[in-house]
Amino acid sequence: MERKPQERESKKESGSVPFPEDNYTHNIRKAGERKLDRRGFMKMMVGAAGIFAVSTLPWGGLAAKELAGIGKRRYEPAKIADLNQIGVGEAVEFAYPGKHDSALLVRLSDNDFRAYQNACTHLKCPVFWSKEQGELVCPCHHGFFDVKTGKPTGGPPQRPLPEIELKTEQGAVFATGVKRYET
Structure with missing residues (x-):
């Protein structure tokens, strides 16, 4: 149809x-x-x-x-070295807070120790203690750090080295924590 x-x-x-x-x-x-x-x-x-x-x-x-900085990290204390193993003006490398975190302890006087993580804050190159110059040196880009404060004194680094908190007792130096960056 x-x-x-x-x-x-x-x-x-x-x-x-x-x-x-x-x-x-x-x-x-x-x-x-x-x-x-x-x-x-x-x-x-x-x-x-x-x-x-x-x-x-x-x-x-x-x-x-x-x-x-509300939740401060807690690190286990770790023995770095005995006091009789480090002479005044000498440095000792150690690992802290982890086994892959390289650090550097410098003995400035009988009772004055400073320790820093030894990765340069510019490009993470290793930092070394120069006893002759009296400062921490990054050889990669000629960066220099004040050994008493960890602050950069020359070269490209702009931030201080992370400082490791120390304690001396029982004839030894112990690492007890890592200080936060202060801006």
């Missing part, structure tokens, strides 16, 4: 599609035509950004705690 032209015209006007098709151009005025339009996409992106921001809050709290 053949359809009349009037029936075809009335179907077009009612908004129905004359044949089944998944092409979006034929159903623009249909309700629920697209599940994700521009507005829906933007809502989803703002929601995702919000979830990401909230999920990073614990890490931000840990970083703030670390930067503020």
Whole structure:
């Protein structure tokens, strides 16, 4: 049976599609035509950004705690050397706080000791004690550090060497902690 032209015209006007098709151009005025339009996409992106921001809050709290120095790290005391093994003006290399963290102890006088992590703060080259110059030297880029404060006195380094806290007892020198950078 053949359809009349009037029936075809009335179907077009009612908004129905004359044949089944998944092409979006034929159903623009249909309700629920697209599940994700521009507005829906933007809502989803703002929601995702919000979830990401909230999920990073614990890490931000840990970083703030670390930067503020609220949670001071505790290190196990470690024996560096006996007092009779180190002469005045001499230096001893040791590992602290971990076994791969190289450090340097310098005896300045009978009761004055200084210890620093001996990785240069410029590019992590090893730092050595120069008894002749009376300062710590980084040979890679000619950096120099004051042995009493660890602060740079010449060359490219801008930050002081991390200082290791010391304690002398029972005829030996012990490392007890690492001081924080002071800006």
